[in-house]
Amino acid sequence: MKKKYNQCFDISERNKDYLNVSIKRSKGILPDMEVAKAYANMINKISKKKISILDVGCLTGHFNRTFNRFLKKEYTYTGIDPWKIHIDAAKKIWKDSSNTKFKIGWAQKIPFGKKLFDIVICSNVLTHIPEIKKPLKEMLRSTKKILILRTPVHDKSYRIQMVLNSKWFKYTKVEPKDEFDERGEPRVYEYYDVHSKDYLESVIKKIQPKAKIKFIKDTFFSKKNIQNKNDKKLNKTMIINGQQVSDLLILPHYFVIIKI
Numbered sequence: 001m002k003k004k005y006n007q008c009f010d011i012s013e014r015n016k017d018y019l020n021v022s023i024k025r026s027k028g029i030l031p032d033m034e035v036a037k038a039y040a041n042m043i044n045k046i047s048k049k050k051i052s053i054l055d056v057g058c059l060t061g062h063f064n065r066t067f068n069r070f071l072k073k074e075y076t077y078t079g080i081d082p083w084k085i086h087i088d089a090a091k092k093i094w095k096d097s098s099n100t101k102f103k104i105g106w107a108q109k110i111p112f113g114k115k116l117f118d119i120v121i122c123s124n125v126l127t128h129i130p131e132i133k134k135p136l137k138e139m140l141r142s143t144k145k146i147l148i149l150r151t152p153v154h155d156k157s158y159r160i161q162m163v164l165n166s167k168w169f170k171y172t173k174v175e176p177k178d179e180f181d182e183r184g185e186p187r188v189y190e191y192y193d194v195h196s197k198d199y200l201e202s203v204i205k206k207i208q209p210k211a212k213i214k215f216i217k218d219t220f221f222s223k224k225n226i227q228n229k230n231d232k233k234l235n236k237t238m239i240i241n242g243q244q245v246s247d248l249l250i251l252p253h254y255f256v257i258i259k260i
Contacts, residue, residue, distance in 0.1 A: 011128075011171075012083050014086070022086065023060050026061055026093045038220035039066075039121055052116070052118045053117060056081060063091065063121070078103070081104065105128075110141070110142050129193075133203055140211075151253070153196070153197050160194065163187075165179050208258070211258050231255075
């Protein structure tokens with residue numbers, strides 16, 4: 001099984017279902033994500049009239065469509081994603097956009113120099129990365145002033161793995177009988193980690209001791225908009241008793257705003 005940074009390639013490298021959801025959002029066939037609109041509202045509060053944005057884990061750049069509609073300032077948008085199928089699709093969709101560019105890149109090794117972007121955003125990415133110190137260091141290196149994360153946060157940390165098999169996930173050849181190896185380790189999996197507030201703060205402060213950190217619970221969503229019947233994504237988000245839920249998992253999403 002191909003892995004990098006202990007992340008399984010089967011999850012995204014060939015996953016055309018996941019790709020097509022992002023393409024439809026980028027083209028406006030599916031509605032804007034609630035999280036993208038929340039990001040736009042936060043960016044609008046920044047006093048600078050013209051800003052440069054780096055989106056880490058951009059897929060096909062569907063946040064940029066939302067920013068085009070909702071940002072009330074001039075901006076440039078740069079997206080990086082580790083998967084070629086995402087970046088190839090993004091370049092095709094946004095080929096006529098003069099303020100937009102894309103590049104293959106991992107959160108663990110951002111392919112740009114220091115302090116090139118006014119704001120770096122990273123949504124629903126850290127939860128899938130088993131070791132987050134390197135990505136946080138890279139994102140804080142890349143921003144001039146502000147990093148806004150959106151990720152599950154709780155008072156305790158949880159290491160969670162969704163284990164895949166070929167019966168229900170067509171992009172792996174691992175059969176149900178082979179889900180776990182002889183050591184009891186899953187063969188193909190995706191992380192859905194929840195990090196404690198204390199852990200996140202300690203990692204950020206070690207990288208940037210003077211950083212100002214603010215945690216804002218993500219309540220910026222409409223149940224109707226999230227529970228879109230046309231969204232065919234695996235483990236799509238549902239709203240139960242006011243909480244965002246994916247399959248069996250409650251998702252305690254927070255925006256983490258870091259100013260350096």
